[in-house]
Amino acid sequence: KQEVTQIPAALSVPEGENLVLNCSFTDSAIYNLQWFRQDPGKGLTSLLLIQSSQREQTSGRLNASLDKSSGRSTLYIAASQPGDSATYLCAGLLNTDKLIFGTGTRLQVFP
């Protein structure tokens, strides 16, 4: 059974810091790995999608990497800003077309 775990569960940092959010999954048979952002009481915003054949994706200050052999993905946020405060979710897509979500990392960036 595929399980996805995210560490840390919560993170509070001052503005400007570079951050690393971790995601680990138990079954390497995933099609792709998505990172989402969720603001309180809101929906999901897709941030980055990494195909199983890829190692990383970048968008602006965000960079996500994927290592299928070790079952890990990381989301790197450069020069964090208060507007980055949200819950970050990773999700692996299984061959059954269902996304398995991680437990989330609640990020707070203070000025």
Added chain:
Amino acid sequence: NAGVMQNPRHLVRRRGQEARLRCSPMKGHSHVYWYRQLPEEGLKFMVYLQKENIIDESGMPKERFSAEFPKEGPSILRIQQVVRGDSAAYFCASSPRQGANEQYFGPGTRLTVT
């Protein structure tokens, strides 16, 4: 191209009533997925549908919950005789085909059972 639409955004039901949640996928998408997010918990897969077919309902509770995606119109998630434990955010996602790269999420419906 409008995104995935869900309505209502907020729904309040009393215990024992029925709740109907609607999801209109993105234009050209024929695959719909429903996920549920219970308070203080992660999102969990519920059901995967194509037009007129249920592909995978392994995440659906055995009783009171049903889903459909008719040939015409939105996908409907129906919860009969709601209980307080059904209070959650229900998210719908769509994709253009099986094994597609990405699922696109709607804003969710927040169900509160009083």
